[in-house]
Amino acid sequence: MTYTAREEWEQHYGEGKGWRRLGEREQQLLAEHAPVPEGGGRALDVGCGTGELAAHLVGVGYTVDAVDLTDSAIARAREEHAAVEGVRWLQLDMERDDPAPLHEEGYDLITMRLVYPFMADRGRVVHGLGERLRVGGALVVITPIVENTPAERRGIALDEDEITLLGAGWKTVERLDADGLAFLVLRGPCHLDTRAVEKRPTTGHALIGALAVVTDDAGRVLLGRSRRGMLELPGGKTTGPEDFAAAAVRELAEETGLIADPADAHVVTMLVDDSHGVPRLTAVVRITAWTGTLANPEPDKFDRWEFFDLHTLVCVGDVFVPAALALDAVWPGVIPGLPPTTSYPIAADQPPVPGEPAEAARLRASMTQMVIDGGWAPSEHVREALRTVPRHRFAPEANLAAAYDGGDRAVITRYDETGTAISSVSAAWLQADMIEHLGLKPGAVVFEAGSGGYNAELLAHVAGPEGRVVTVDIDPWVVRRTRRFLTEAGSGRVTAVEADAALGAPAHLVPRGGFDGSMITYNCWDIAPAWREQLAESGRLVLPLEIGGYTRAIAFERRGEVLHALGWTYCGFVRDQGQQARTIPVVSLLDGGLTLRFEHGTAADTTGLEQALRGPRHEIATGVTMGANAYFGSLQLYAATTLSDFCRLAAHQEPHEGVTGIAKDRDAPAIVGDASLAYLIHVKTKDGDSPQDQWEWTVHAFGEQGPALAEQLAATVLAWDRHVRADDNDQHADPALTVHPADTPDSVLPAGDVLDKDLCRLVFRWPGRDVPPPRPVEHPGIAS
Secondary structure: OOOOOHHHHHHHHHOOOOOOOOOHHHHHHHHHHOOOOOOOEEEEEEOOOOOHHHHHHHHHOEEEEEEEOOHHHHHHHHHHOOOOOOEEEEEOOOOOOOOOOOOOOOEEEEEEEOOHHHOOOHHHHHHHHHHOEEEEEEEEEEEOEHHHOOHHHHHHOEOHHHHHHHHOOEEEEEEEEEOOEEEEEEEEEOOEEEEEEOOOOOOOOOEEEEEEEEEOOOOOEEEEEEOOOOEEOOEEEOOOOOOHHHHHHHHHHHHHOOEOOHHHEEEEEEEEEEEOOEEEEEEEEEEOOOEOOOOOOOOOOEEEEEEEOHHHHHHEEEEEHHHHHHHHHHOOOOOOOOOOOEEEEOOOOOOOOOOOOHHHHHHHHHHHHHHHHOOOOOOHHHHHHHHHOOHHHHOOOOOHHHHOOOOOOOEEEEEOOOOOEEEEEOOHHHHHHHHHHHOOOOOOEEEEEOOOOHHHHHHHHHHOOOOEEEEEEOOHHHHHHHHHHHHHHOOOOEEEEEOOHHHOOOHHHOOOOOEEEEEEOOEEOOOOHHHHHOEEEEEEEEEEEEEOOEEEEEEEEEEOOEEEEEEEEEOOOOEOOOOOOOOOOEEEEOOOOEEEEOOOOOOOOOOOHHHHHOOOOEEEEEEEEEEOOOOOHHHHHHHHHHOOOEEEEEEOOOHHHOOOOOOOOOEEEEEEEOOEEEEEEEEEEEOOOHHHOEEEEEEEEEOOOHHHHHHHHHHHHHHHHHHHEOOOOOOEOOOEEEEEEOOOOHHHOOOOEEEEOOOEEEEEEOOOOOOOOOOEOOOOOOOO
16 A cells, blocks of 8 residues: 555545554554653654554643544544544645644654655655754654565555654764554754765766756755765756757656646856866756656666755755755755866846745745734735745745744855855845835836845846846845746846946946936945946935944935935844955954954044053943933934044953953944043933833043043933934934035035045034034045
């Protein structure tokens, strides 16, 4: 009995059939190796059938979720165990359905009794179950084995090779006997780090072949576990006059039983590498449609074929080198640490490839609702883009929960050699907010810098069928990745270009009259002239601008040669890597215990500061207080734009170990003088329940000029409290900000505090601050 269809299982249970009864030995082993945690535990019984094991687990103290793919089994379980409390009976196909009904906080015990051999994608299912185990939890698999099963029924049993595969990637595997059944206890799902490995040396003078990359209706990729103990893609050498696409289609049918039309096979990349000193040419063929039932026609070569979630490819163990490189050609970055190779991408006319699990649609809807509830997406165009564009397909290395995190978390997609994030998919609320501030109309042509594809596709969706997006990035890897993802899941209305975004878009891609909107998605210390020059009159530019080291996403509108700020959002992005990339001057003090960061320019003279910091500390309480969860980002910005000699003082030791009182790994607004320093911190003055906690802004200072610097900093806090912090509800006023070309003379600038960058001049006009023109802020190293 080897059922493969749900209908057969429905009939099985509907006719009153069942399975081997739960034996005393199985119960004994469960009690010994999976005892109920102190205080109670939660268990998941996969393939519960009529519920005997689930009822037993409830009886020993577990709260149980019991799932089966058939309605008839669940109906019988509910009827036969109607008196049992503490179990949820769930009709759920663990291979195909959205696992939303399962307990979000995981399980102490997961059981699979007499069900594992019937699963097609066994590795994927077990991997997913392992991710649902709580710390210290166990997966228990109870299964028939071939040596104890009659020949005619061995389809429901596991051989030794399958049992070995089942235990791969777990920290501990205990195998026990339960009256002829294998009783396997798996703990610590560490999974196996993926390695790209070779086969034995070849005897040919050269190797030429094709590999087929195939996904199912959930977007999972097909891989076969070969008899050599590695994962491989369908494929092989070309024969006779056939082309690469035809070879891939033929090999797919011969090895897996799946049928594809050569018209649906697209050569996307040619790979050139070396196999034991023999040149190897591999065509990567993306197959976009297929029919048939997955099988294993060549059992002498493969143990089985199954579909894998893309995010799990980082921990599936050994993968044949050409297969690993081919997967990276279609989804760059999905497998890390690959050997070097030469890749020739081909501009194949490949249509988008559909496919996603039901869980993705649910999580995308939930993420969108969180963004809407937060007030970040008031327009229907942006809401519909969030609901529609498959975010997870632009971050295939992330699991679905991480890809659709609705909070303040970006998905990091690339790190530099120091471990610093240099490319990411930004938090959804921030992307929505910045797109809203662009105010795009249908048919808009948009410039974007720094995209991994998802944000560009959101922009394209908002701009509509007649719109177009040009996205630019300096990193060739990011551009290759963006192009592939847009090909796989895009609208066809985004053009990805490898270039320094600070230079704007290539001239031939700039529309007549300029872009309707431009969006920069990395931290900008400066504003490139090209961004203004390529923008249409009244067009909007939205970018994360660093001001004194504090980043704000600011929406600007072009009015002639001047950019006028329209809206501000607190945010953070990866840093610029192009010609505008800037190294912030840093001065270390007290043997590395403190650091001064001069965000506006070169470092000031810090002679004598070390000695001053070892002397007495002067303190001024400002009388300005704030409660829990108060927002003081505008105070930081106010200080950074109105104070001469502004810098930031960072602490790298615990407060009781140092002299400043600044929390470890935090920083404070500061100003420096002659061998003197003052900085601003908040000191807790009132304890209570969290909402009633209170802090007071306090100035600390060192050095002979410290008291005068402290008075200046305290006066800044008082001015901010009076004019910027508008009311007791912690509402804040943003400054009026205009951005002018770098060669604008002082006499032309409006009244305000001037902050000069290399490529532009920023003028801030804060409420209540009467500053006549011109009044440049005297920042160290910046020309006034």
